[in-house]
Amino acid sequence: MNVIAVSLVSLILAIACVLVHYEAFKMVASSARSAEVGGFPSRGRLLIVIFGALAAHTVEITFYGFVFWGLHSYGLLGEIVGEISGGWIDFLYFSVTNYTTLGVGDIRAEGPLRLIASSEALTGLVLLSWTASFTYLSMENFWKRR
Structure with a gap:
């Protein structure tokens, strides 16, 4: 039963984070495009991309933080x-160190909760890579137009 619960929680969190990331990048791309019309230089458009990405990552990390807090507080699926x-x-x-794959180790998950922590690292790695690609393509696009 714990494996099913952990898998379901991990899947829901991963889907939520991917959707947040997608929607954030959609909004960022639109804002950056319209900022060009407003006369912003390439630097301003790139800052919109960077701060939008940071906001998306912060929301995603917070999702996981709430789940860890809730599961730990109620003694469900292990503890931190x-x-x-x-x-x-x-x-x-704890969520930041997992998401960024920093993994300091001073705080750790025990029990089935370890699988959610591991899936956060995988999700974070994928979304951070997506951000790097999006930022690179945005820079290339903005700076070609100069």
Whole structure:
């Protein structure tokens, strides 16, 4: 039963993050395009892309942080252990280290919750790569027009 629950939670989170990322990039592309009409230089359009991407990643990391906090608080599917005070910031920090694949190790998941943490690392890696590609293509596009 735990494997099914963990797989379902991981799948829902991955889908939610991909959808947030897609919609954020759609809005960013539209804003950057319309900023050109407003007379913004290439630098301004690129800043829209960068800050939009950072906002999307922050939302996605927060999704995972809430899930870790909720599952830990209710004792479902394992727990988060280590140098933890139990505050929200611990779960957000844990989420950031997983999403970015930094994996410091001072806070870690135990039990089936480890699979959700692992899937966050995979999701983060894919979405960070997508951001790098989108940013590169945006830069290439904006700077060709100069």
